[in-house]
Amino acid sequence: MRYFPNDQDTNQAMLNKIGVDQVSDLFTSIPKSIQLDRPLDISAPRSEFSLLKELKEKASSYPVGHSSFLGGGVYRRFIPAAVGALASRAEFLTAYTPYQPEISQGSLQAMFEFQSLLTLLTGMDVANASMYEAASGVAEAVMMASRIRPKAKKVLVSAGLHPEYLEVLKTYLAPGDLQLVQVPVTPSGQTDLEALANLLDSDSLCSILQVINFFGVIEDQAKHQQALEGSKTLNISVMSDLSALGLLKPPGDFGADIFVGEAQSLGLPLSYGGPNLGVFACKNAYLRKMPGRLVGLSEDTHGKRAFCLTLSTREQHIRREKATSNICSNQAHCALWVTIYLSLLGEQGIRELAELNLGLADYAATQISEKTRIKRRFTGSVYNEFVLDLPCNATLWIDKLMQEGILAGVDLSRFDQSDEGGLLVCFTETNSKEEIDLLVSKLGELA
């Protein structure tokens, strides 16, 4: 195939046509601070072989991945090699939405198993075949709540909700008439459920609680349920690291009407921005208001077991503009990874995984309090991550440690510029005690 790049005149003609002066004007919606204002640091054009060699040399000089304490929504997991090997079978690597879905019984069965595993984990009645990620899942949950109670307009959101989930929710809600009301967190780091109770009235549509919140603090699900009792306000429970469900009582046991989770935490690798995978589950009563695809188990004309896409009347190819959502595809391949990962771990395995995460974070917290004078910001119980208050500028300290091969944690000034010393640290099964000891000694040098 021959390839001719556009010449200057062609480019200019296209720019004139759409009323733009230069190509860079097409990117003005991207903030200047994250735009690259110079050419890529790669030498003159040459062969594929020699270019690859140069890029590999460059890549090996970056310290990324040596020792990571990054969490805050995405989590490093050990992924057994069998997951990738099984998921990469050619039968599974086909087009995303089969237009005669029932012909792909294998794909549908995998999605059915995914739904079943997630209902077991979350204690919810029914889960769909996945969403894009948790952030848009939270927004979809609020829109679903609004379909259930169209007249209520107040959306109560815990200040412990992941700030990126909140940003996406704001974007979804901007054109409508729903109103966001934030519920603060107390010094323990837990959502102020008394403040929540005082905010409740007949106009309260839903209450969004991240069960292990962005600051790593475990919320009191029982009290949240109590606070909502007697009001029609829907309980939307959110989780970013589902591995905690190996130990934690599931939201379904605490009256969650809708559950949204991030399943990257269940065996999906980290690759810059993704792929992530949203989990969406609800009570049976709300099934028909649910967005997304749903796989059911039925019988064919010969009485044999048959998987099928079910309740498609919620979706836009049938319900047109009245559809529950415009999500008609899903991330079936990521869901397959999660299904295989969970099947390999089993009930006992996920419990052990959660114990390991909890134990390592507890070890780190103990070491930090014994060997340094760095304080945790919140007193509430945690699972595998918590916030530290550094006595210095966290951004600069993180940069310094990165040069030494340590990714020290999530810089909270990314979300709140005034939060200079806030560091969110996370401990998973991928961290050794030696790595944690090294982090603690680095913290000890600060205070």
Add this chain to the structure above:
Amino acid sequence: MEVRAELNYTEEHEWILIEGNQATLGITDFAQDKLGDVVFVELPEEGTLIEANEVVGNIESVKAVSEIFFPLSGEIVSVNKDLEEEPELINTSPYEEGWITKIQIEPADISEASLMNAEEYQAFCAAG
């Protein structure tokens, strides 16, 4: 196609039986036939206040979803709970066991609702 003389009809193929200040709402035999097998009926909540021409529910058949409208304002006083378990009553008995909801209305409003009588509805369906 069965049309009953004692009922009033809408252009959305609902039938309405008016008895004093109470109206009973359902969908016509013509409508159920066009929809095919009804698999689910979404009913309004008792006690809900509705505006004229508001959607009071949905009927889901195997391949389509249709909204149920009511032409007058009023209050939902009862709903046919049998439809939750047996939505097919809409197909088998559209004018009796397949009724959907009873609504308390203001009889004075009826004249403004441009309802059809049986004869007019029959002609309306025939005109397609």
